[in-house]
Every structure is written in C-alpha cells, then in structure tokens.
Amino acid sequence: MNTQPVSWNRDLERWETTARGRAVLANSRLNKGTAFTEEERQSLGLIGLIPPRVLTLEQQMSRAYSQFLAQPSDLAKNVNLTSLHDRNEVLFYRLMCEHLDETLPIVYTPTVGTAIQRYSYEYRRPRGIYLSVDAPKEVESSLLASGLGPDDVDLIVATDGEAILGIGDWGVGGINISVGKLAVYTAAGGIDPSRTIPVVLDVGTNRQELLDDPHYLGNRHPRVDQDTYDAFIETYVETATRLYPNAVLHWEDFGPDNARRILGRYRNRCLTFNDDVQGTGAVNLAAVLSGVQASGTPLHEHRVVIFGAGTAGIGVADQLRDAMKSAGLTPDEATRRLWCVARHGLLTQDMAMRDFQDPYARAADEVAGWSRDTDLGGISLAELVHQVKPTVLIGTSGQGGAFTEPLIREMAASVDRPIILPMSNPTPLAEATPAQLLEWTDGRALVATGSPFAPVTHRSTVYQIGQANNAFVFPGLSLGAIVAQATGITDGMLTAAAHAVAEQVDSTAPGAPLLPPTRQLRQTSAAVATAVARAAARDGVARTTIGDDINTRVRAAMWQPNYRPVVAI
Ligand SMILES: NC(=O)C1=CN([C@@H]2O[C@H](COP(=O)(O)OP(=O)(O)OC[C@H]3O[C@@H](n4cnc5c(N)ncnc54)[C@H](O)[C@@H]3O)[C@@H](O)[C@H]2O)C=CC1
C-alpha cells in the first residue's frame, strides 16, 4: 500500500509527489520503470537509476508476459505476478487485462488457494491492512495507515480467513483472497485500485498445522469466542463506515454462521454484501437462466437439487426461490422446487440444522417412504436423485468428485438437457469435471463450473465451459453501486446483476457456454454495473439520478491500466 508523499490530482489527472530517486521507483503506484519519460526522469531524480532506453507500456508488457510464461509452475506464476504488482501497478493490470484467460486462474481461483496455503512461506511483502482481534484499539490507526482519506475509498474487501474457497481455515493467509478479489475488481470491473483496501480480520485460526508452524505469520491462537468476535466485527464496521462513509464493504470467505449473522446485522445498516452468499446466488441464477433458455423448459417447472447447503448453497437457493416467485409461483411452491443437501443428507424437518437452512427443510411425511442411509444419518444424494428426478443439480459442497457416474447417468435418464453446475473451488474440489459430465450424458448436459476448465470435445462438438463464479457478478455489482452512489445493496440489484450476466450469452447454439467468456469480463461487468445502477434507482437507494446515459457513465468511471503523468512538486 502506497501512502504519502504522493497525491492524485483529480482535476489535472496526474500524480504529484515530493518523492525523488529510488523512493519513486519503490512506489508501485507511481513507478513506470523503463517507461518514465525523459522529462520525468529529470524532474524525479531518476537519471542513472534506470537503463537509458525509454520503453512503451506495450513493450514492457511483452517482456513481463514472457517472464510470466517462463515460470515453472502456477504458484511460481502467482509469485511472479505478485512481485510485478508490488513493483508496477499499471503494468500488472495491463498484463492482467490483456491476458485475462491466463492470468485470472493464477491471481484468483484455483491458484490463489495454493498461495493462501503457502502464505507464510512465500511471503515477500505485506499488502493490505492486517487487523488483529488482540488489538481492537488499533483498528482505526491501522485503517488510517492506508493513507486514504474519507473521500478516497470506494471499496473494502475483508475476510476472516475461516472458509477460504472450499479449503477451509487458513488464518492470516486469507489476506490473499481479499487481494485476489480486488485484483479481479480492477481488471474486470475497472475499480480504481488506489481507492480500495484489502483487509484480513485476524481472529486466530483453528488449523493446528498453522498454530504449530514456526513460520506462521498470523495470531497463534485458536479463533476467539463469539462475543469477542462479534465485538471485533462491530469495531471494524463502525470504524470503516465512519472513516470511509462511501465505501462498499465486501465480506469474503467467512464461515457459514458468521457470514449469515454479519450479513443480517449490517445489510440494512450500511452499503454491504456478502459475496459468497449473494454474489454466488446471482451468478448461479445467471447460469440457471442460461440453462433454462437452452433447455426450453420454463424456470418454474424445474426441480433443483443443491448439494452443499452452506454459505454459498443457501445463497443460491434464496435467489432461485425468489426468481421462481417472480415467475409466478407462490413462496411455498417456489421453496418446494428446491431440495438442499447438507453433510447428513437432504435437509428434513426432523434434523438439527442452521437457522438459514430451515426454510428449505422437507416435511418428514413427504420423504417417509424414501430409503435412508444409516452411515450418513439421512437421505443420500443418490436417493434424492432417484426420487425427485431433478432437472438442475448444483454443487456447493467442496466435495471433489461427489457427482458420480451412476448418479449423473440416473439424472440424465429422465431429463433431456440436465443443467449441472459443479461450483466448488478450487479445481480439485469440483463435484465433477465437464468432460465427465458430457461423457456420462452423451453431450446433453448443460455445464458450468466454479473454477476454469478448458473446452471439451465430445463426438466432434466443442463445448465451451462457462465459469459459474461470483467474479462475473461482484465487480459489476460494486461498480454499479459506486456509480449510483447507493446507500445499500438490495435484492433487486442482485437480480438485475444475474439477468445482465445471462443476457451476455446465447446458450442455445450447440456447445455454447452458459456464461460469457472470461476474456469479455470487462464488458460483462459494465453491463452488470449498468443494470445494478438502474435497479438501485428503482429500489430508491441511489443518491444520484440514473438516466439514459448510465452505460456511458459506467464506462467512463472504469479505471484503465494506462500510465498517468507523474509530476515532481
Ligand atoms: N463458484 C462460486 O462462485 C463459488 C463457489 N463456492 C464454493 O462452494 C463450496 C462451499 O463453500 P461455502 O458455501 O463457503 O462452504 P460452507 O462450509 O458454508 O458450505 C459447505 C456445505 O457443504 C456441506 N457438505 C460438506 N460435506 C458434504 C457432504 N459430504 N455431503 C453433503 N454436503 C456436504 C456442508 O454441510 C455445508 O452445508 C466451496 O468449494 C467454495 O469454493 C463458494 C462461493 C462462490
């Protein structure tokens, strides 16, 4: 994080700095390396500190791209891009934007998961703000250490590291999910990186391996009790909203109980959303709407099984239920089209469960004649597929390979175009691979996955695999909220985001994906932001007028990875 002695002059659109010489080169926001002009080199005291030839950003990118490609592994590529990010922010984002297909899986899922697991070993430099539950009085000074003032922050992404992707509790290493999400925000959504803050809320870790590891960089104690936790979250929200009154607060990868409790507590109090609950719900709805288009069966006639009834799974259920209500079903009819499966099988009313799962529990008499798996302690996914004959199967369980061949073959026996979405991340945790699903359904499955997969050729048709990942929603969601100067994130804004994503694809052609391609993420995010800003106005939360020019305003608000003048003052 770069602070003074640098400031952005909004009127003249240039950086102004009192720094000179190596201090300029050490500041990733100012640094242009070999692209500093002769005049900048003179005025900033850089003569002799960099080789004499002046390169263009494109020439630098070509070199940086070769260096990226030369790395021996994905983790090495992640370290390579992190170090570029630390050296030269504009070049990092230009490379990301130009090669999004290749860089997104490195900066984001799946490789970000490995980088988080290896955090205390691969650590080179800090990035973001580390807030410790053991020092709640320092929350304010730590946030202020970002060097940003009340009008300077659009967005803060925070995690407590408890439920990183599907790989669980990684403590302080979770900072890399906040950093990774923000990189996607900038590359895909054009959020100005200088106006964002990645945060980790270090409340301890319950992973013994980390507590025992002498290299571990976080607080070396177990996660704190709920009262201490809630008080710390309150300190964070109170401080962040007071210091940065216009910022969106994005919550990422919290455990299911905390995720839901925090969202319930703050969603009507400030401009905030939980990405795993709401962003995932919206991208899933987009994928299902695309699948519905290709299947030709209207949404409200589908039967949906959600395998993994946690943070993401119930977020997915909530938005599907609301969409079915909008399609004409009563709340009860809509809810009854969704079957949710947790660790002990189908959610039924005779089981102990979490509050937020409760609305989806099936009555005991409804499943009275179904076979129960004694080892599991309930009704298995296989039995559910047998009984319900679902038309849509969604995986948010973090259980790699859970969608087995017999299960998928049984599903496909009773439905022409099964919609199957293994959404778990990272890649090894996908409930099935697209190649398997297309093989077992003889090319009939409509598939999208949480992590990226290469196209699959089956009987000479090439199937493009869309990425059902909240990355297709959160950049545009926050951008739309920022442009609209929204005071909150409403359900209407999420639904608008889902429809905007679905409208970006025609899923009816043979082999067409259910979601737009990653390389078009910037256009998709602009479309999402436009729809979200309009929805904010409809829902009465926009503080600015949203007119016919909103798409132009959204595009104009998107930060571009170009060098700006750096002026010595
Ligand atoms: N594609 C996307 O955009 C997103 C994908 N995800 C993925 O979804 C997965 C789950 O994440 P969260 O919801 O945050 O975790 P979570 O822990 O809140 O939920 C997991 C759920 O799966 C259930 N489960 C675990 N083992 C099971 C088993 N053997 N059988 C049936 N159910 C089982 C658990 O009971 C729990 O309800 C992760 O892999 C994550 O990467 C999460 C958010 C977004």
Ligand SMILES: CC(=O)C(=O)O
């Ligand atoms: C994509 C995402 O947010 C997750 O897997 O947790």
Ligand SMILES: [Mg+2]
């Ligand atoms: Mg997540």
